[in-house]
Amino acid sequence: MSKIGVFVCHCGENISATVDCAKVAETAAGYDGVVYSIDYKYMCSDPGQSLIKSAIIEKGLTGVVVASCSPRMHEPTFRKACAEAGLNPYMCEMANLREHCSWVHEKGDATTEKAIDLVRILVEKVKKNHSLNAIKVPVTKTALVIGGGIAGIQASLDIANSGHKVILIERDPSIGGHMSQLSETFPTLDCSQCILTPRMVEVAQHENITLYTYAELESLEGFVGNFKAKIRRKSKSLDEKICTGCGQCTTKCPVKKIPSEFNEGLGKRTAIYVPFPQAVPNKPVIDRVNCTYYIKGKCKVCEIVCPTKAIRFDQEDTIVEAEVGAIVVATGFTVKQPDFFPEYGFGKYPDVITGLQFERLASASGPTLGEIRRPSDGKVPEKIVFIACAGSRDPAKGIPYCSKICCMYIAKHAMLYQHKVHGGKSYVFYMDIRAGGKMYEEFVRRAIEDDGVNYIRGRVSRIYEKNGKLIVKGADTLLGAMPVDIDADMVVLATAGIANEGSEELAQKLHTSYDSYHFFSEAHPKLKPVETNTAGIFLAGACQSPKDIPESVAMASGAAVKVACLFSQDELTREPLIAVVNRQAAPVFSSCVGCFLCVSACPYQAIEKEEIKNRTGEVIKTIAKVNPGLCQGCGTCVAFCRTKSIDIQGYTHEEMYSEVMALLNEY
Amino acid sequence: MTLGLYPGCSLKGSSREYTESVLAVAQACGIELVEIEDWNCCGATAAHNLNKELSLALPARILSLAEKQGMKEVVVPCAACYSRLTVTNHELAVHPELKQTITKGNGLDYKGSVEILNIIQMLDKYITPNLEGRIVKPFEHKVACYYGCLLVRPHEILKFDREEDPQSMDELMLKAGATPIDWAFKTECCGAGLSVSRTSSVGRLSGEILKDAADRGAEAVIVACPMCQSNLDMRREAINSYLGEKIDIPVLYVTQVLGLALGIDRKTLGLQRHFVAVNI
Ligand SMILES: Cc1cc2nc3c(=O)[nH]c(=O)nc-3n(C[C@H](O)[C@H](O)[C@H](O)COP(=O)(O)OP(=O)(O)OC[C@H]3O[C@@H](n4cnc5c(N)ncnc54)[C@H](O)[C@@H]3O)c2cc1C
Numbered sequence: 001m002s003k004i005g006v007f008v009c010h011c012g013e014n015i016s017a018t019v020d021c022a023k024v025a026e027t028a029a030g031y032d033g034v035v036y037s038i039d040y041k042y043m044c045s046d047p048g049q050s051l052i053k054s055a056i057i058e059k060g061l062t063g064v065v066v067a068s069c070s071p072r073m074h075e076p077t078f079r080k081a082c083a084e085a086g087l088n089p090y091m092c093e094m095a096n097l098r099e100h101c102s103w104v105h106e107k108g109d110a111t112t113e114k115a116i117d118l119v120r121i122l123v124e125k126v127k128k129n130h131s132l133n134a135i136k137v138p139v140t141k142t143a144l145v146i147g148g149g150i151a152g153i154q155a156s157l158d159i160a161n162s163g164h165k166v167i168l169i170e171r172d173p174s175i176g177g178h179m180s181q182l183s184e185t186f187p188t189l190d191c192s193q194c195i196l197t198p199r200m201v202e203v204a205q206h207e208n209i210t211l212y213t214y215a216e217l218e219s220l221e222g223f224v225g226n227f228k229a230k231i232r233r234k235s236k237s238l239d240e241k242i243c244t245g246c247g248q249c250t251t252k253c254p255v256k257k258i259p260s261e262f263n264e265g266l267g268k269r270t271a272i273y274v275p276f277p278q279a280v281p282n283k284p285v286i287d288r289v290n291c292t293y294y295i296k297g298k299c300k301v302c303e304i305v306c307p308t309k310a311i312r313f314d315q316e317d318t319i320v321e322a323e324v325g326a327i328v329v330a331t332g333f334t335v336k337q338p339d340f341f342p343e344y345g346f347g348k349y350p351d352v353i354t355g356l357q358f359e360r361l362a363s364a365s366g367p368t369l370g371e372i373r374r375p376s377d378g379k380v381p382e383k384i385v386f387i388a389c390a391g392s393r394d395p396a397k398g399i400p401y402c403s404k405i406c407c408m409y410i411a412k413h414a415m416l417y418q419h420k421v422h423g424g425k426s427y428v429f430y431m432d433i434r435a436g437g438k439m440y441e442e443f444v445r446r447a448i449e450d451d452g453v454n455y456i457r458g459r460v461s462r463i464y465e466k467n468g469k470l471i472v473k474g475a476d477t478l479l480g481a482m483p484v485d486i487d488a489d490m491v492v493l494a495t496a497g498i499a500n501e502g503s504e505e506l507a508q509k510l511h512t513s514y515d516s517y518h519f520f521s522e523a524h525p526k527l528k529p530v531e532t533n534t535a536g537i538f539l540a541g542a543c544q545s546p547k548d549i550p551e552s553v554a555m556a557s558g559a560a561v562k563v564a565c566l567f568s569q570d571e572l573t574r575e576p577l578i579a580v581v582n583r584q585a586a587p588v589f590s591s592c593v594g595c596f597l598c599v600s601a602c603p604y605q606a607i608e609k610e611e612i613k614n615r616t617g618e619v620i621k622t623i624a625k626v627n628p629g630l631c632q633g634c635g636t637c638v639a640f641c642r643t644k645s646i647d648i649q650g651y652t653h654e655e656m657y658s659e660v661m662a663l664l665n666e667y
Numbered sequence: 668m669t670l671g672l673y674p675g676c677s678l679k680g681s682s683r684e685y686t687e688s689v690l691a692v693a694q695a696c697g698i699e700l701v702e703i704e705d706w707n708c709c710g711a712t713a714a715h716n717l718n719k720e721l722s723l724a725l726p727a728r729i730l731s732l733a734e735k736q737g738m739k740e741v742v743v744p745c746a747a748c749y750s751r752l753t754v755t756n757h758e759l760a761v762h763p764e765l766k767q768t769i770t771k772g773n774g775l776d777y778k779g780s781v782e783i784l785n786i787i788q789m790l791d792k793y794i795t796p797n798l799e800g801r802i803v804k805p806f807e808h809k810v811a812c813y814y815g816c817l818l819v820r821p822h823e824i825l826k827f828d829r830e831e832d833p834q835s836m837d838e839l840m841l842k843a844g845a846t847p848i849d850w851a852f853k854t855e856c857c858g859a860g861l862s863v864s865r866t867s868s869v870g871r872l873s874g875e876i877l878k879d880a881a882d883r884g885a886e887a888v889i890v891a892c893p894m895c896q897s898n899l900d901m902r903r904e905a906i907n908s909y910l911g912e913k914i915d916i917p918v919l920y921v922t923q924v925l926g927l928a929l930g931i932d933r934k935t936l937g938l939q940r941h942f943v944a945v946n947i
């Protein structure tokens with residue numbers, strides 16, 4: 001026979017201002033099985049919790065209903081109090097009298113009636129509740145970091161320095177990401193390579209970090225603490241162990257005209273190549289699409305010149321299997337490319353370039369060794385125009401959001417131009433200047449006031465070429481939309497920052513979600529910015545939305561701490577609110593008929609097939625079985641199951657039914 | 668093959684040669700164009716600035732007449748009419764209440780079954796697939812294809828070509844044997860309705876367009892809109908005074924060029940009706 005206690009909270013005046021709490025407690029006292037019922041001003045306070053605990057002990061309660069705020073707020077508090085008094089925490093339920101009643105209704109009898117109903121259904125439910133125990137799972141204390149930009153590098157180093165193993169995989173031949181392409185960085189104008197390369201080297205040398213470059217995630221199985229990752233190491237056509245990185249092969253390779261990805265097409269590379277001199281690892285890969293040997297079956301110059309005989313033309317991709325406990329996604333972003341701006345002639349006029357291309361021109365390691373020279377004829381541009389929001393904040397281009405970094409890097413670009421081209425004239429067309437950040441506004445003011453960059457508030461409608469000049473047609477909206485035509489020598493477009501190629505596929509492999517712009521989704525925009533909706537998978541850097549280096553690094557350290565927290569335990573406990581397929585005595589074994597609709601319905605691939613065998617090992621029935629480590633308790637399978645064979649623990653059919661009946665039955 | 672035709676006011680008046688060339692090309696390729704009976708003005712260019720309901724009610728009447736007369740596809744050669752009719756079709760489809768007000772107002776029923784084709788769409792769909800062997804006199808000239816404002820915008824509604832750098836007319840010209848040039852003013856405004864009220868503005872806007880085309884070596888400007896044609900062709904006085912020089916590049920309709928390539932004689936295509944002599 002149940003002995004239920006009901007505890008009605010006033011929440012200060014939050015509830016009691018519209019609900020007659022004393023009446024709720026009084027009415028509940030009259031229900032079958034309720035042996036104790038009381039109202040109190042603050043149930044979550046220490047005296048409030050003591051009230052619950054002593055009632056459990058003194059009255060020998062078998063179930064508790066706390067009628068107060070949302071369970072999102074205080075369910076853990078009250079369940080813990082119950083556990084401390086010796087009651088199974090899952091025998092405690094909360095009726096939400098605040099968000100679901102007092103806050104949304106006027107004071108009056110009907111409001112109190114609704115509060116009474118809410119309490120009654122939970123009294124009936126808790127009578128049917130079962131004691132449950134938290135699920136314990138072991139933790140593999142190795143982290144997988146995907147993407148070796150600054151975010152992935154920072155996360156790897158932080159996790160490794162906290163004493164845990166890290167596997168870092170990078171798609172490109174070198175780590176470094178976009179930061180390695182940058183010239184100098186706002187708001188301090190320090191050289192990007194100088195602050196980045198030491199960290200790249202640290203990654204390569206760290207005893208806790210295994211680095212796989214030219215590698216991608218092939219597949220992922222498992223769940224928090226216990227993931228199984230398959231990693232595809234693309235063939236580099238090279239035995240890395242013997243290669244000394246002498247560079248003979250890259251100088252002798254006859255295919256020299258491939259546009260260099262690192263230089264954003266402004267420089268050339270060979271078919272066997274190291275993307276840039278400071279690359280980590282500093283060993284080449286053969287780009288098989290462009291290599292003459294792979295195309296025509298002969299050449300092998302690199303093999304001939306290699307002093308250590310490290311070239312391996314027949315090397316195949318290898319799959320590495322790794323067990324990891326947590327994953328940090330740090331796959332970054334990319335910038336929008338040609339064809340997107342026919343009105344700006346992007347892709348048609350060689351001197352209309354992207355911000356990233358300008359970084360390469362301004363970089364000491366770039367194709368012009370840091371001199372600002374235009375791509376078409378190598379002349380130093382005397383007039384240069386920068387266009388902000390090229391695509392960003394433009395629903396017509398499909399990108400309604402602000403790319404966040406461009407205002408700042410445009411100020412940097414214009415400043416660098418003014419420093420490098422004396423007497424040059426620079427113009428910036430902008431919508432608003434968004435310079436929120438420490439020393440950011442000051443940085444932009446410096447560009448305008450000290451370096452004389454001309455900021456024009458307005459949009460550019462069109463760019464076309466005339467007599468060797470790029471005519472930039474715009475409007476100055478601070479001068480009543482006065483038309484402005486500038487005959488520029490070069491134009492730099494701050495094209496929108498967009499989700500990296502392949503981010504949807506990766507998200508699907510990881511069973512985590514992405515937003516409508518294909519950036520990875522965080523679990524909560526304010527309170528869980530580095531978590532995803534999949535336990536054990538975290539986000540760092542620009543893969544979540546465009547962001548600058550300080551923010552990417554902060555996020556990476558945040559994700560690393562989350563991983564370290566996870567790894568600080570030997571076992572993980574999880575809420576047992578998961579699906580179970582019922583089991584019954586032989587010869588039925590289960591009401592499951594083996595249709596496996598649930599298998600295809602489950603978004604987490606948590607349902608397996610289980611064979612039931614007789615003594616001689618013959619299979620007599622195949623039924624569904626839920627893997628408790630994978631199940632997230634979403635309940636999809638329950639809705640699909642035709643024979644009602646699946647229950648979510650804590651929300652069983654019987655429990656839910658008793659709630660409905662409590663509402664329907666007159667008291 | 669029979670298609671509906673909405674000529675609109677210009678094509679019956681100042682741009683008769685556009686109608687003549689459309690009909691000639693269609694006929695040469697075995698397409699019959701049947702004018703919608705009892706059609707009215709679509710309201711361009713003024714109605715949509717004055718009264719939204721009226722600006723929809725006028726095209727709605729045309730569309731419902733076409734529907735009643737059993738037309739599935741209606742060709743609308745004038746870019747402005749095309750824009751008004753397409754916008755109306757769209758507005759009525761997405762706003763059922765608005766549709767009710769409008770159809771009640773003009774006492775006509777409209778199911779929304781009529782598909783509207785601009786001239787390029789009509790040519791692409793019904794003429795160019797059958798061109799093989801018919802191009803007897805390829806139009807071997809450098810041409811600047813001028814799309815203007817209304818043929819390609821707003822993209823969200825028309826869903827035709829690329830709004831900032833359209834290509835469809837260029838491709839059509841290639842098929843007629845011409846060489847389309849790459850130029851900067853494909854979709855700039857010619858001055859449109861300011862033709863009468865502020866001719867000097869048309870002089871400036873149209874002047875820039877013709878100048879760029881001529882500077883880049885075009886021998887003719889090709890259009891698909893009677894308004895653009897009349898501004899570029901008829902307003903030469905204002906244009907020349909703005910440019911400070913006399914510019915004599917002719918302005919032809921797509922259908923005139925195609926007609927020439929098909930070997931149709933110049934008179935049938937109305938080439939003698941232009942203000943600027945067509946000497947190519
Ligand atoms: C023109 C320009 C100028 C900028 N200037 C500045 C500046 O001055 N100051 C500043 O603070 N910020 C600047 N930024 C922003 C800066 O580039 C970013 O903040 C930073 O690069 C984000 O780092 P990340 O590691 O998140 O992403 P990324 O740098 O994009 O790195 C992601 C890495 O992941 C790898 N990867 C991607 N997908 C996969 C996959 N599926 N598997 C494995 N690996 C993968 C990529 O190859 C790459 O190495 C600038 C950006 C641009 C475009």
Ligand code: SF4
Pocket residue numbers: 581591592593594595596597598599623624640641642643644645646
């Ligand atoms: S849906 Fe139900 S009956 Fe079908 S396999 Fe799953 S548990 Fe069994």
Ligand code: SF4
Pocket residue numbers: 578579601602603604605606607626630631632633634635636637638
């Ligand atoms: S509750 Fe959701 S996650 Fe769990 S097995 Fe069912 S469908 Fe999969």
